[in-house]
């Protein structure tokens with residue numbers, strides 16, 4: 510098997526929104542066990558959804574804290590190197606997120622965001638994992654889209 514050359518930090522960082530990341534796969538498995546059936550990397554709707562549950566019209570985004578600027582999160586800080594470049598890029602991501610979420614909600618699709626740091630905690634802590642999964646399940650089934 511051909512080994513990939515190790516990437517520098519910058520190359521690594523530049524791969525925006527990679528698909529099928531570990532946190533995504535972790536959450537999908539839990540949802541599957543809960544009985545939810547979904548499409549992944551669903552491109553027919555705005556934002557190219559990480560997870561889409563058509564039965565409940567629920568879009569789930571698994572957002573990396575760095576890329577999507579998770580507020581008050583230790584994993585979300587703008588890099589000191591090329592600070593202005595990153596600031597602009599990340600703020601652009603957040604703006605795009607906002608637009609996609611409101612398009613979806615306007616289409617009657619509820620948007621549920623799960624943060625990378627939350628999934629990290631889920632991986633470490635079974636009780637937290639169960640609680641958060643229950644909250645997410647409840648939202649998938651019961652929440653009403655914000656399109657009023």
Ligand SMILES: [Zn+2]
Pocket residue numbers: 574579582583584585624625626627
């Ligand atoms: Zn976070």
